[in-house]
Amino acid sequence: MKIITFGELLLRLQPEGYYRFVQVDKMTSTFGGAEANVAVSLANFGEDSFFVTKLPCHEIGQSAVNSLRRFGVKTEYIVRGGNRVGIYFNERGASQRPSKCIYDRAGSAIALSQKSDFDWNKILEGADWFHFTGVTPALGGELPEICIEACKTANAKRIPVSCDLNYRSKLWSKQQAKETMEKIAPYIDICISNEEDAMDVFGISADDTDIENGKLSKEGYKNVARKLSEKYGFKKVAITLRSSINASRNKWAALFYDGTDCFFSREYDMAIVDRLGGGDSFCAGLIYSILRNENSQRAVEFASAASCLKHSIEGDFNMVSVEEVEHLAHGDSSGRIQR
DSSP, X not given: OEEEEEOOXXXXXXXXXXXXXXXXXXXXXXXXXXXHHHHHHHHHTTOEEEEEOEEOSSHHHHHHHHHHHTTTOBOTTOEEOXXXXXXXXEEOOBTTBOOEEEEEOTTOTXXXXXXXXXXXXXXTTTOSEEEEETHHHHTOTTHHHHHHHHHHHHHHTTOOEEEEOOOOTTTOOHHHHHHHHHHHGGGOSEEEEOTTHHHHHHOOOOTTOBGGGTBOOHHHHHHHHHHHHHHHOOSEEEEEEEEEEETTXXXXXXXXXXXXXXXXXXXXXXXXXXXXXXXXXXXXXXXXXXXXXXXXXXXXXXXXXXXXXXXXXXSSSOOOOHHHHHHHHTTOOSOOOOO
């Protein structure tokens, strides 16, 4: 299957272990970004996964491209130009101290990209899926129009379009997000959200839920999924459900509304190694399952299991195989050594 993802690839700088920013004189560097994370997961699942972005021609830009090629992601549609790669600094939280992300991405190559940079008719030729997130239009400039053009082209070619709402308050306000995403929504087939995004972006909240205290109502989120579908015409809606006990321990599950019924995955009790990219790994698992015509219950179980495993892996990218995901999705969560 040919799967296209579109967004920003960032340089990630992070203190080693659980050190704070103010404690260190060196940081480790890796690359990541919402849509790139999805592309890597799908490549690891054996798909023809393409990532589309704009990156500078210098060595850091090339290092970013190489970080994707290493895992089999196809990069021929990446546009080269601009002057800088966006950066984010990540400080890993522990226990009751939350993780912290600081962005330095203003003026990045993708943020300054133009509609003329991307030939969507060529990029989407023969594609089976198109995926992006709300982070991409949030970068501003011409990107909202670029996302709409990409979605329109995909619709014309009858290519399914998925979007993870991925609201980021450091990139835009809730009002800006709502105004822009309501313009893009008519072109989206599958809307993916976490327990907060539907409220932050579209103002649709779950009843009997207290996110800060880890109380999530299944019935409440069933209603959120149905309301999103009814109001914006999404054919399917998926919502990840994270109950945060503290920064080191979360409970994780997901809901999938297939346009008729709601299906819940099993709930996982996770010890967090790295939570960044958790939602992206869920998106990849869902896309993979739907393209294989899995039934709705199996699709949400596979996606949720893939995301659970990602929380045990350092970095943005989910380094797991289909077999490992299926092993967990089928019920073996013991973590016993395999030999």
